[in-house]
Amino acid sequence: MIEIERKFLVTSEDFKKQAFAKHEIAQGYLNSNPDRTVRIRIKGESGFLTIKGKNNASGVTRFEWETEIALMEAKPLLALCEKGIILKTRYEIRVGKHVFEVDVFHSDNDGLIIAEIELSSEEELFEKPNWLGKEVTNDNRFYNSYISQKPFKEW
Amino acid sequence: MIEIERKFLVTSEDFKKQAFAKHEIAQGYLNSNPDRTVRIRIKGESGFLTIKGKNNASGVTRFEWETEIALMEAKPLLALCEKGIILKTRYEIRVGKHVFEVDVFHSDNDGLIIAEIELSSEEELFEKPNWLGKEVTNDNRFYNSYISQKPFKEW
Numbered sequence: 001m002i003e004i005e006r007k008f009l010v011t012s013e014d015f016k017k018q019a020f021a022k023h024e025i026a027q028g029y030l031n032s033n034p035d036r037t038v039r040i041r042i043k044g045e046s047g048f049l050t051i052k053g054k055n056n057a058s059g060v061t062r063f064e065w066e067t068e069i070a071l072m073e074a075k076p077l078l079a080l081c082e083k084g085i086i087l088k089t090r091y092e093i094r095v096g097k098h099v100f101e102v103d104v105f106h107s108d109n110d111g112l113i114i115a116e117i118e119l120s121s122e123e124e125l126f127e128k129p130n131w132l133g134k135e136v137t138n139d140n141r142f143y144n145s146y147i148s149q150k151p152f153k154e155w
Numbered sequence: 156m157i158e159i160e161r162k163f164l165v166t167s168e169d170f171k172k173q174a175f176a177k178h179e180i181a182q183g184y185l186n187s188n189p190d191r192t193v194r195i196r197i198k199g200e201s202g203f204l205t206i207k208g209k210n211n212a213s214g215v216t217r218f219e220w221e222t223e224i225a226l227m228e229a230k231p232l233l234a235l236c237e238k239g240i241i242l243k244t245r246y247e248i249r250v251g252k253h254v255f256e257v258d259v260f261h262s263d264n265d266g267l268i269i270a271e272i273e274l275s276s277e278e279e280l281f282e283k284p285n286w287l288g289k290e291v292t293n294d295n296r297f298y299n300s301y302i303s304q305k306p307f308k309e310w
Binding site for chain 1: 156185186188191193204206208218220222224228231235237
């Protein structure tokens with residue numbers, strides 16, 4: 001129930017050729033407050049309800065709780081969310097021992113691409129692919145909950 | 156996924172003698188906004204995550220989605236909630252074909268007692284026990300989400 005994650009900008013679309021999976025995601029927030037975000041996500045034919053706590057001081061570690069829910073339940077819950085539904089395509093890319101999730105945002109967030117890697121400790125080392133850009137783990141603007149309220153086109 | 160419910164004040168403690176069940180409840184809100192409340196409840200040894208939408212115009216009907224969660228998952232989620240955990244004892248009383256749930260609030264809400272009845276339609280008739288007082292279905296102050304932010308002792 002602890003998520004350790006680092007985030008990066010992406011400098012080229014080379015990751016697309018290396019992806020082993022690709023999913024369309026729609027997600028919204030029943031609460032976009034970073035102290036206790038409540039997210040509804042539809043990923044392909046699956047639904048998820050995810051609750052996250054505040055980041056720790058390093059910005060890397062965060063409490064996370066998730067449960068899978070039926071698509072037909074996820075739909076009315078997504079409709080109940082705050083304004084600012086996020087649409088994105090997620091690519092999964094294996095790099096060394098890790099998997100990067102690269103989100104290509106659409107609609108009001110067109111042009112934004114973020115890579116995330118989940119680690120088992122804050123100190124864990126990982127291989128950096130050539131398309132990996134600046135780290136933005138500590139920049140709250142790259143929270144999806146923030147983006148949902150302040151879309152990239154308004155930055 | 157639709158909840159039809161009416162709420163009443165309670166004029167005496169006679170309901171306690173008629174109760175067939177009694178549970179201690181602790182609950183908090185990951186979002187106390189009545190447009191999309193997200194509630195974590197611990198009832199005895201069970202945990203529940205409940206999401207409710209806004210009431211309709213009559214104040215009686217509301218979207219509701221609930222899932223049971225393990226107690227050990229409910230505890231850190233309750234700790235993540237907004238300030239204002241509600242503690243109450245719930246009595247269940249059978250009256251004719253219906254069950255009234257009577258909540259006796261504690262701590263900052265001491266003195267507050269609310270009876271609720273769930274109906275299958277807004278027009279459904281039901282028997283009124285002698286301890287049932289004024290209807291407060293349309294009074295938003297009697298939402299538990301409101302009470303969590305503005306406890307009864309401050310009214």
